[in-house]
Amino acid sequence: xxxxxxxxxxxxxxxxxxxxxxxxxxxxxxxxxxxxxxxxxxxxxxxxxxxxxxxxxxxxxxxxxxxxxxxxxxxxxxxxxxxxxxxxxxxxxxxxxxxxxxxxxxxxxxxxxxxxxxxxxxxxxxxxxxxxxxxxxxxxxxxxxxxx
Numbered sequence: 440x441x442x443x444x445x446x447x448x449x450x451x452x453x454x455x456x457x458x459x460x461x462x463x464x465x466x467x468x469x470x471x472x473x474x475x476x477x478x479x480x481x482x483x484x485x486x487x488x489x490x491x492x493x494x495x496x497x498x499x500x501x502x503x504x505x506x507x508x509x510x511x512x513x514x515x516x517x518x519x520x521x522x523x524x525x526x527x528x529x530x531x532x533x534x535x536x537x538x539x540x541x542x543x544x545x546x547x548x549x550x551x552x553x554x555x556x557x558x559x560x561x562x563x564x565x566x567x568x569x570x571x572x573x574x575x576x577x578x579x580x581x582x583x584x585x586x587x
Contacts, residue, residue, distance in 0.1 A: 463532040466554060467508075470530075470538075475506035477559065477583035482518065485578040488569075504583060506530060512540070549581075557585040 482501040487493045502517040510531055516524035528542035538549040538561055553560035561583070566576040
C-alpha cells in the first residue's frame with residue numbers, strides 16, 4: 440500500500456503545480472521569443488481623481504522594450520523627440536501571472552490585458568487616497584508589438 444500511495448501523492452501534487460508553472464512559462468516564453476524585441480506602439484497614462492474627468496496622455500510609437508531570457512530587460516523611451524531615455528530593468532512573471540518589472544529600487548506589477556504572439560497589452564494601476572473622499576488612480580498602459 441505504501442508503494443502505491445507515495446507515487447500517487449507525488450503525481451497528484453505535480454499535476455496541481457504544473458498548470459500554474461506552465462502559464463508562467465508561456466508568458467515568459469512569449470515575451471522572449473524572437474530575441475524579445477517589442478515596439479511600444481502605444482503608451483497611455485490615465486489619471487483619474489474622484490469627481491473629476493480623467494486626464495489622459497497618449498503617445499504613439501514611443502520606444503522599445505527588450506525582454507531577455509535571463510530576466511534582464513531594456514526600455515528605450517522616445518516619447519520626447521528631444522530626449523532619449525535608456526533604462527535597464529529586471530523582470531519576471533509572478534505567481535499570479537503578472538509581469539513584474541524592477542528598476543530604481545521599485546517594483547511594478549503589470550497585468551496582461553492582451554497576451555498574443557505578436558501583441559501584448561500590459562497595465563499597471565495604482566490608487567492613492569488623498570483624503571477620505573478623494574482618490575487618485577494612475578493607470579499606465581503599454582501596447583507592445585513584436586519586432587521581427
